[in-house]
Amino acid sequence: MSFHFEATLASRDFDVSLHCEPGETLAVLGPNGAGKSTLLAIIAGLLRPDAGKASIGERVLFDLGAPARTWLPPHSRETALLAQEPLLFPHLSALENVAFGQRSQGVRAAAARSSARDWLAATETEEFASRRPDQLSGGQAQRVALARALATSPELLLLDEPMAALDIHSAPMMRRLLKRELAHRFAIIITHDVLDALMLADKVAILEGGRIIEFGPTLEVLNRPRSRFAAGLSGLNLITGPTRDEGIDTDYGLIAGTSESPLPPGTLAAATFSPADISIYLDPPHGSPRNMLTASITEIEPHGDAIRVRAGQLAADITVAALADLALEPGMRVFFVLKATAVRIYPA
């Protein structure tokens, strides 16, 4: 049962089409305001687009094309949404919260409670069965909310940054549970964390400005980013330009690198390279066969044990000693130098 989705919503400048294969987990990443929550809200039936259609297998969630419009209400979609905040019913115990979904699907009380116990066990929250939400930590409550979402056996599980509200102690536990529970499940997870995408998702969609700008298998998108956003997730610099015989012609100068296959001159190509592979020079290093990009420093900031020097869209990591030695300051025009073997080139 594959999932097919296409929708437009002019008021949010949203225009997205996507397709997922059965059992896949899709991670949706993108900057603030990209349309990630809008996507989930439309799938869940909480927000109506201007046009579009979505289906899981043969089952139509909505089809707003003329003449016969279909719009299933949220409770008939067989989707479950796990929000950033657990949103448990405050007056019900953890067990009753988890049983609630099945009860409202018409399952008898005893059966719903028994199934709820199983889901509490699966999310390692059995011991909190009789506690109310205000007696649970954030991480415990989020695990109970996951149990509640899974207990309704949704065809499609929607997760809106499920780790966002968790502290550093609770997040690894939730991540481990999700890894197990999402393994063969149809799920879409919004995340800001590249680690979640790597650990949990088969595919990644990068949303920007209400459009999908990259889509594909997680490792492929992160290894061969075509957008600056995806390159940033992988900690890489990305510059683009037309191919020349000697390299790519970019805003910072010509850059040569290694490419898997030859690119005909004029092809729009991307070059990616690590900030750690760059050396900064104040004068052009004469006679060097290496790449030399010319840029003006915009920011200098600590980055782990190193110093990150930004120049427009480029970032270089240098040592504190090198920073002191070069007396770098924002506004200075410098040369970012790196070997061609440190640069990967592929079609943009």
Ligand SMILES: Nc1ncnc2c1ncn2[C@@H]1O[C@H](COP(=O)(O)OP(=O)(O)OP(=O)(O)O)[C@@H](O)[C@H]1O
């Ligand atoms: N309730 C609303 N009414 C009108 N416009 C909205 C509403 N919620 C969001 N928007 C707009 O729709 C666009 C997409 O927002 P959305 O919340 O889907 O982005 P997001 O990718 O989930 O962002 P974030 O990472 O900040 O949660 C933005 O331009 C936003 O300003």
